[in-house]
């Protein structure tokens with residue numbers, strides 16, 4: 001039995017991924033704070049929506065999907081019902097495995113996950129880190145749960161803030177880039193809808209080439225950068241405006257902000 005505690009946007013994305021992956025709804029429990037939310041989850045997925053205590057007692061795997069600021073309250077509520085033979089998975093940004101472990105009062109295996117919004121289209125990047133009591137089989141169980149909704153990578157917990165900056169926030173940088181390129185299309189007199197189509201399909205095509213060819217991005221870029229051609233004219237401007245340096249600084253700032261938020 002798997003329980004998702006605090007089934008909001010992230011929890012529902014995981015829930016629907018598990019159901020699509022073929023897990024029978026009667027092996028999943030969900031919890032919600034509001035009755036209308038509980039009713040909607042029952043109706044959409046056919047899962048049992050129960051109290052946090054009931055879910056914690058019954059499930060071998062407990063996924064904590066509340067907002068970081070609600071985590072303390074939730075852990076206090078379930079701590080009496082979580083013995084050391086359970087697996088607790090936390091998906092809350094900035095909540096450390098040590099924080100969860102210290103509030104459970106037993107040597108419970110905890111795995112920390114940072115995912116991102118493409119979880120909604122089964123293309124998430126999820127990075128996972130084991131806590132003090134989590135071993136290989138706990139990581140494997142976590143991977144099995146997350147694979148239906150995207151790619152999973154193991155990283156040391158010390159790199160979670162960096163991963164938050166890179167892949168957690170990552171989709172936002174691409175949306176920002178798309179906005180900027182669509183503006184450029186409009187500047188060149190292109191209708192907005194056509195510009196958006198061209199940019200979106202370019203980013204999808206480039207992403208699939210990157211993922212499926214296994215080629216280094218430099219090789220792929222060089223293939224469309226002929227000597228004295230149009231692409232190099234654009235790249236020269238990007239270099240002149242220090243876009244690469246801006247990305248280094250931006251992602252470093254996101255990492256620092258993630259650290260700051262995690263330390264309260």
Ligand SMILES: NC(=O)c1ccc[n+]([C@@H]2O[C@H](COP(=O)([O-])OP(=O)(O)OC[C@H]3O[C@@H](n4cnc5c(N)ncnc54)[C@H](OP(=O)(O)O)[C@@H]3O)[C@@H](O)[C@H]2O)c1
Nearest residue numbers: 006008009010032033065066067068070091092093115117
């Ligand atoms: N959204 C993402 O793409 C994303 C990506 C990476 C990580 N995360 C992480 O995922 C977590 C959830 O984010 P979210 O965007 O899914 O937030 P969300 O939509 O607000 O989901 C949290 C849900 O938990 C419910 N809840 C709060 N306290 C509860 C309690 N004690 N018992 C039962 N249910 C409770 C909330 O109820 P109410 O509706 O009544 O508030 C809400 O439905 C966060 O910690 C975030 O850091 C999210």
